[in-house]
Amino acid sequence: MTAAVACGLAGIAPVPGRPWPLGASFDGEGVNFALFSAHAERVELCLFSADGRHEVQRLPMTERDGDIWHLRLNGALPGQLYGYRVHGPYRPEEGHRFNPNKLLLDPYARRIEGRLRWSDAVMGYRVGSSRADLSFDSRDSAFAVPKSVVVGETFAWGPDAPPDHPLTETLIYEAHVRGLTMRHPGVEDGLRGTFLGLASDPVIEHLTKLGVTAVELLPVQAFLDDRFLVNRGLTNYWGYQTIGFFAPEPRFLSKGALWEFAAMVRRFHAAGIEVILDVVYNHSGEGDELGPTLSFRGIDNRSYYRLTEGGRRYANHTGTGNTLDLGHPMVLRMVMDSLRYWVEVMHVDGFRFDLASVLGRDGEGFDASAAFLDAIRQDPVLARVKLIAEPWDLGPGGYRLGGFPHPFLEWNDRFRDDVRRFWRGDAGVTAELARRLLGSAERFDHGSRPATSSVNLLTAHDGFTLLDLVSHARKHNEANGEGNRDGHDDNHSDNMGVEGATDAPAILAARALRRRNLLATLFVSQGTPMLLAGDEIGNGQGGNNNAYCQDNPIGWVDWPAADQALAAFVARLSALRKSLPVLRQKGFLHGRPRPSDGLADVIWRRPDGQSPGPHDWHSPRFRCIGLEIRGDADRPDSGESPVFIVLNAGEAVRLVLPETARDWLLVLDTTRPDAAPEPFRGGLEAPAQSVLVFVPAPTGETG
Structure with a gap:
């Protein structure tokens, strides 16, 4: 193929252009193409027919700055x-793997058309060769790979403005574009599984009723389906194999247009809901040295990836085969450009960084002042959006919970595990639960970080759903085709007496109560709460705790079987949290006296009303704990009404109410989810397996 081949652009001679911006930029009169490669000897731009089947022109890029x-x-x-x-x-x-026989995606492509057709031709080496990746494959891969697309679309944003909710008022809802919409009866058939379906009226109405302020979407940047999954008839459902950091995933576009993503964001904003993207900048979908050559590997392997053994192997802190080298200035630039693009052009409100410890690795170890973390913190565009870290990776020293600098929030797996263990009845967990209820200060109270730094979660896409958590003592991932070896084994779950589905009324009632207790604990805890989509309506996955490849009813939210009573209970919890500022404070609570009234900002209580001692905290029989919360002691103007919370994972017990209020109003009892507020004075019996929430009763109301 030569530049003389006839095509729609034949006869249009290329001119030098300019080295910025990177990618393909349309200015109304033409397109500028710019590509980074430090070690290339020659670069060719290949143009394709409208259907992507024919390469119609190949142009040498002779200009280099x-x-x-x-x-x-x-x-x-x-x-x-x-x-x-x-x-x-x-x-x-x-470390050099250049192969001009392989067509490569533009790392800055704003849109990608087509899906990868797995073939040995997409490999830079000869599959089956005795020399493995040291061999060279000369087959043309253009027929099998997606194509980059020049875009010139603009979107009429109109009066769109980010909701910009304070973290103290934030409720995050983690969702999958397809998972949330594929079985929703109110979403049009043609829009299910798409951005437009996600932002349709029925979905927004549901989220609004729950009090959700931000949707956190599993990866929506263009990704590929792993070959081993395709061979099993499965797909990369979750999307953690990114191949285009600027392009939305084509399968989520019902009309193949970028405005669909923008329209989704604008509709969410109009409803007061922020959009947070789960992004994967720690690795790419090209895998290890035996993976395909689709973009970065063929453009400049030695620049884009962290390499070992002189360059042949890839550092694998991610468990996916490779690790992007954010220590390289041009790779860091690509990631920063990508983040700014999604904020400035697509108006998203924040990011959740997958395996974020990788992004903070300086060489082999984690550094809170690593180039990427510092770059984000100083960036005037990115410093104002919500930033959430998954604070671990698979490399040495990769577990860094609490180790990220302000303004990062972090997924708190300690909250998840300790709350699960407490309600399962594990002995000696109450002291750990107490730390989680107050925002895990031992992890996050440093460097002027707020209590909202802890993203509190019971469940997430990776693991059991809430229904499965109380229905299965062990995982059931057989459908994944890996012999049930994948996924976590230690889930701190409980089947309540029967593994899986049952019709036994007593077990169903116990499971329903356990879910209400878990959810109530989430909403009364200091920090930033996060719900997994579907948990509020009783969605299950049949015990599959790793549904990464299940783009089918296993992984989709089961709207037809929705538990509307549970959804109403979650909405009530959300409204209760919103009405009580002391449940969502910015400052940490350490039991210090408040200047306004001399009372401590938090007071722990045994059921008899006394403060627990060291023996109590470590006793395996200490299953009922009360905490009285007031405004932060460091805020002299904090005049919020106090709240008294009781979490009882044991048997029914006589409860003495604090004397700091004459009368108390019981506003939540998880054993009676529909009960109206009820006044009490002195004491009452705390039911077994219950969460109770009290506020001072208005004058004159007694019980």
């Missing part, structure tokens, strides 16, 4: 499909 290769095509228009072929040394043992 530093490590940026560029050219301009006057007259080129949005919609043009393109890719790159990059020439250079093929010396895997030195």
Whole structure:
């Protein structure tokens, strides 16, 4: 193929163009193409027919400024499909894997068309060769790979503005675009599984009733389906194999247009709901040295990835085969450009960083002042959006809960595990539960970080749903085709007497109560609460705690079987939390006296009303704990009404109410989820397996 091949753009001679911005940029008169590669010897721009089947022109990019290769095509228009072929040394043992026979996606492509067709031709080496990845494959891969698309779309945002909810008023709802909509009866058939379906009226109405302020979407940047999954008839449902950091995943676009994503964001904003994206900048979908050559590997393998053994192997802190090298300035630039693009152009409100410890690795170890973390903190665009870290990875020293700097929030797995263990009845957990109820200060109270730094979760996409958590003592991942070896084994779950589905009324009642207790604990805890989509309506996955490949009813929210009573209870919890500022404070509570009244900001109580001593905290029989919460002692103007919370994971017990209020109003009893507020004075019996919430009763109301 040569530049002389006839095509729609034949006869339009390329001109030098400019080295910025990276990617393909349409300015109304033509398109500028710019690509980074430090080690390439030659770069070719390949243009394709509208259906992507035919390469119709190949243009050498002869202009190079530093490590940026560029050219301009006057007259080129949005919609043009393109890719790159990059020439250079093929010396895997030195980290170079250039192979111009492989068509490469533009790392800055704003839209990607087509899906990867798995073939040995997409490999840079000869599959089956005795030399493995040291061999060289000369087959053209263009027929099998997606194409980059020139975009020129603009979106009429109108008066769109970010809701910008304070963290103290934030309720996060983690959802999957397809999972939340595929079985929703109110979503149009043609919109199910898409951005437009996600932002349809029935879904927004449901989220609004729950009091959700932010949807956190599992990966929506373009990703690929792993070959081993395709061979099993499965897909990469969760999407943690990104191949395009600027492009939305095509399967979520019902009309193949970027405005669909923008329309989703604007509709959520209009409803007062922020959009947070789960992003995967720790690795790419190209895998290890035996993976495909689709983009970064063929453009400049030695620059984009962290390499070992002189360059042949990949550092694998992610468990996916490779690790992007954010220590390289141009890789860091790509990630920062991507983040800013989604904020400035697509108006998203924040990011949840998958395996974020990888992003903070300086060499092999984690550094809270690593280049990426510092770059985000100083960036005027990114410093104002919500930033959430998954504070672990699979490398040495990768568990870093509490180790990220302000303004990062962090998923708190200690909250998840300790709350589960307390309600399961594990002995000696009450002291740990107490720490989680107050925002895990031992982890997060440093560097002027607020209590909202702890993202409190009971469940997430990775693990059991809430229904499965109380219905299964062990995982059931057989459908994944890995012999039930995948997924976590230690789930701190309980089947309440029967494994899986049952019709036994007593077991169903116990499971329902356990879920209400878990949810109530989430909503009365200091920190930032997060719900998993479907937990509020009793969604289950049949015990599958790793449904990463289940783009089917296993992984989709089961709307037809929705438990509307549970949804109403969650909405009540959300409203209760919103009405009581002391449940969602910015400052940590340490039992210090408040200047306003001399009372401690938090007082722990045994059922008899006395403060627990060291023996109580460590006793395996200490299953009922009360805490009285007031405003932060460091806020002299904190005049919020106090709240008294009781969590009883044991048998029924006589409860003495604090004398700090003459009368108390019981506003929540998980054993009676529909009960109206009820006044009490002095004491009452705390039911077995219950969460009770009291506020001072209005004058004159006694019980």
